[in-house]
Amino acid sequence: MRNFFALALASMTLSARADFLWDKFSGERALADVQKVVDFGPRPSGSEALDKTRTYLTEQLRAAGWKVERQTFTDSTPQGPLTFVNLIAVFGDHPSPTFLLCSHYDTKIFATFPFVGANDGGSSTGLLLELARVLAGDPALASRLQLVFFDGEEAVENFTATDGVYGSRYFAKNLPKPNKLTGGILFDMIGDKSLTVTLPPDSPSELARGIFRAADLLQLRRYFTYFDRDITDDHTPLNAAGIPVIDLIDFDYPPWHTAEDKMDKLSAESLTIVGKVALRFLSEMK
Numbered sequence: 001m002r003n004f005f006a007l008a009l010a011s012m013t014l015s016a017r018a019d020f021l022w023d024k025f026s027g028e029r030a031l032a033d034v035q036k037v038v039d040f041g042p043r044p045s046g047s048e049a050l051d052k053t054r055t056y057l058t059e060q061l062r063a064a065g066w067k068v069e070r071q072t073f074t075d076s077t078p079q080g081p082l083t084f085v086n087l088i089a090v091f092g093d094h095p096s097p098t099f100l101l102c103s104h105y106d107t108k109i110f111a112t113f114p115f116v117g118a119n120d121g122g123s124s125t126g127l128l129l130e131l132a133r134v135l136a137g138d139p140a141l142a143s144r145l146q147l148v149f150f151d152g153e154e155a156v157e158n159f160t161a162t163d164g165v166y167g168s169r170y171f172a173k174n175l176p177k178p179n180k181l182t183g184g185i186l187f188d189m190i191g192d193k194s195l196t197v198t199l200p201p202d203s204p205s206e207l208a209r210g211i212f213r214a215a216d217l218l219q220l221r222r223y224f225t226y227f228d229r230d231i232t233d234d235h236t237p238l239n240a241a242g243i244p245v246i247d248l249i250d251f252d253y254p255p256w257h258t259a260e261d262k263m264d265k266l267s268a269e270s271l272t273i274v275g276k277v278a279l280r281f282l283s284e285m286k
Contacts, residue, residue, distance in 0.1 A: 021141075022218065022279035024134045027272030033060070033126035034191065034271075037105070038116045038263055044109040045152045045166070046082050053105055053125075054085060057149060060129055061089050064136045066147065073170050077156040078163055084151040086167045089132065092139055097146035099285065100184025100245060101278075103128045104153030104167065104234055113259040120253075120261055123191025125149065127271050134279060141282060146181070150234050153188075159232060168234035172241035183207060184245040185281075186235040190274040191266035192250045197274065198227035200235075204244035211246060214280035220273050227251055248274060 036056060040049040058068045071086040087105075090097055103124035107117035116122070128147060135142040152166030175181070183204070190197065199208055203226075215221040227249075235245040255261040 021134060021138055021283050022276040024137065025130060025272060025275035025279055027268030027270070027275065029133070030126040030130035030271040030275065031191070031266060031268045033129045034118060034122045034266065035263060037122050037125055038118050042109075042114050042116055043105065043107045043121065044154070045084050045106050045156075050106055050151070054087060057087055057105065057125070057129060061087075061132055061147070064133045065142075066091050066132055066136070067095075071171065071174075075152070075166050075170065076162070077166075079156050082152075082156070082166075084166050084170070086151055086171055087149040089147040091136065091142035091145065095143045095146075096180070098144050098180050098182050099282075100146050100148060100181055100238070100243065101128060101131060101187075102148040102150060102168075102184060102234060102245075103187045104150040106151050106154055108154040108257055109156060110257075115257070115259065116262060118261050118263045118266055119189045119191050120256060121153070123189060123266055123271065124187035127187055127190060127275055130271075130275060131278065134275075135282075141285070144285070145282070153234050165232070165234050165237055169237045172237040172243070175241065175243075179243070181243050184235075184238065184243060185278060186233060186238075186245050186247045186249075187274065187278075188233055188247060188249040189253055189256070190248055190250055191270050192253050193265060193267040193270060195223050195267075195270040195273060196250055196252055197224045197248050198251045199224070200231040200233075200247050200249075201226050201228075202230060203246045204239070207244060207246040210281050210284075211248070211277060214277045214284070218276055218280055220277055223273050224277070248278070
């Protein structure tokens with residue numbers, strides 16, 4: 001009986017603090033952000049289109065009350081040195097981030113067709129931007145979060161230990177000491193109309209349980225499962241650096257890295273599902 005009342009009190013406290021934060025997420029707004037980014041065209045690292053994307057993201061984040069910094073660095077690639085820019089955002093006058101929310105915002109280079117990456121790079125960027133707007137309504141929670149838009153997730157040629165995940169590798173190597181980040185969520189390719197979020201099998205178990213629980217509470221568990229093999233993504237160098245980060249990704253996506261990864265493959269409903277589950281999970285952070 002004591003456990004029941006403790007659970008009820010915790011639930012009431014959550015409702016009062018968060019005011020059902022997850023219900024404020026708008027998949028339509030997130031999708032409009034994706035459209036804006038896609039309209040810039042292909043966005044490989046170092047491109048003018050990616051610079052325009054950075055400007056747009058910075059304007060939107062600052063309008064929602066987030067402070068944005070650029071983490072600029074140059075790295076070697078198979079095609080020579082290239083400059084990358086991670087966007088890092090914190091909230092409030094006294095931010096004390098302990099949890100990371102991240103996405104990549106670049107697109108893969110293809111010489112044979114214009115790749116606009118509506119889902120791969122676009123969907124997670126729009127989702128993270130909408131999360132920033134919603135989280136601004138809970139300053140106490142927002143001040144504990146760090147948002148990072150990674151540049152250079154895509155390999156310039158082919159994924160190797162040194163080609164790909166440039167932004168997250170640099171971020172992980174240059175964490176302040178002591179590092180206060182205790183975990184994080186990476187979003188990637190989560191706008192597919194036929195949504196099935198496929199967690200990598202080596203996902204941090206506590207985070208996976210938390211995501212599944214949040215999905216259960218929202219009656220959205222059917223959209224979340226495990227993938228059948230490991231996935232290299234921006235969470236990989238972060239986990240290697242000792243920050244447990246879970247990758248929310250729908251890797252079962254036939255248009256991946258094709259000319260067909262366009263807006264007609266996405267839905268506001270899918271963005272809403274992932275956004276709500278993420279916010280439900282974050283709202284229970286102690």
